[in-house]
Amino acid sequence: MSFISEIMKKAGALVGLSVGDALGAAFEGLKPENKPVYDIIPGGVHKLKGGEVTDDTYLALAVAKSLIKYGKLVYDETALLMAESFRIHRNFFGPTSAKVFEAVLAGKSAFRISKEVYEAGGGRTDGSVMRGAPVGIFYSPAKVRTMSILYSQMTHYHPVACECSAFVNLMISCMCRGCNRREAYYRALSECRNEDVLGKLSQLKKIRLNPSIDALDATHCAVAFFMQGNSFEEAVSDAASVGGDTDTIAxxxxxxxxAEYGYSSIPERWLCRLIIREEIQKTAFELAEVSEK
Structure with missing residues (x-):
């Protein structure tokens, strides 16, 4: 694969995340549309303008900017960047992330609070999966599983959330570096170390989709739409129509x-609606240029 193709796939993964977020945001928490969603529109539980994004994008941008600046995982700085996004946009955030970022803003350790949430029976929501694409973009397949789990543990210590994040990020890492989607999917299955995650993600067509905020449910939906779709537009349109946690699933x-189809596969009519398009694209291409080969 050429250098330019690799850059376009890496940038496409982060921009694609934001486009899916904006497309699905107007349908978050609603019943399934029962038809593909083809337009970015205003509305939803947060009463967004058409083209606004949610915590999925803001956290992914925070992770990406930290990787661009430091060239590696810097725990405290990354946690602070994410917590600052929470401070500005806190109405978007779920209970697990909110509890961790409140603690970080108060000067406490993200990892410690995250582990406490898990030990109290929480932390299995999809907040670390939704923001994880920059990890898959930046790190090579040999490193991405370990780094994904560390990134997840900053807010979502539950092993299912960690494994789902690692699964998606390994697929992204592989596809950004030349694998096709089937090769990436089967490699992610082969490296999965959690029986619940492996059981559900290995049977994409046999298990009914449940678009909840549970990390495994959301990941199952997203991977199923991706593997069954034939283009960026088809897969993301279907994902935005599923109901429930549509912004994160999309x-x-x-x-x-x-990561599979590249930046040029993203419909321009969706790109032009992104209100912070310039920031998203600038960050995406900068991350692509500094990421590992």
Whole structure:
């Protein structure tokens, strides 16, 4: 694969995440549309303008900017960048992330609070999966599983959330570096170390989709739409129509599609609606240029 193709796939993964987020945001928490969603529109539980993004994008941008600046995982700085996004846009955030970022803003350790949430029976929501694409873009397949779990543990210590994040990010890493989607999917299955995750993600067509905020449910939906779709537009349109946690499911689907099909596959009519398009694209291409080969 040429250098230019690799850059376009890496940039496409992050921009695709944001496009999926914006497309699905107007349908978050609603019943399934029962038809593909083809337009970015205003509305939803947060009463967004058409083209606004949610915490999925803001957290992914925070992770990406930290990787661009430091060239590696810097725990405290990354946690602070994410917590600052939470401070500005806190109405978007779920209970697990909110509890962790409140603690970070108060000067506490993200990892410690995340582990406490898990030990109390929480932390299995999809917040670390939705923001994880920059990890898959930046790290090579040999490193991405380990780094994905560390990134997840900053807010979502639950092993299912960690494994789902690692699964999606490994697929992204592989596709950004020349694998096709089937090769990436089967490699992710072969490296999965959690029986629940492996059981559900190995049977994409046999298990009914449940578009909840559970990390495994959301990942199952996104991977299923991605593997069954034939283009960026088809897969992400279907993901945005599923109901439930549509912004996150469409965001994860968009990241996977961007890594497979590249930036040029993203419909311009969706790109032009992104209100912070310039920031998203600038960050995406900068991350692509500094990421590992």
């Amino acid at each position: 965001a994860i689907t968009g990241a996977l599609c961007g």
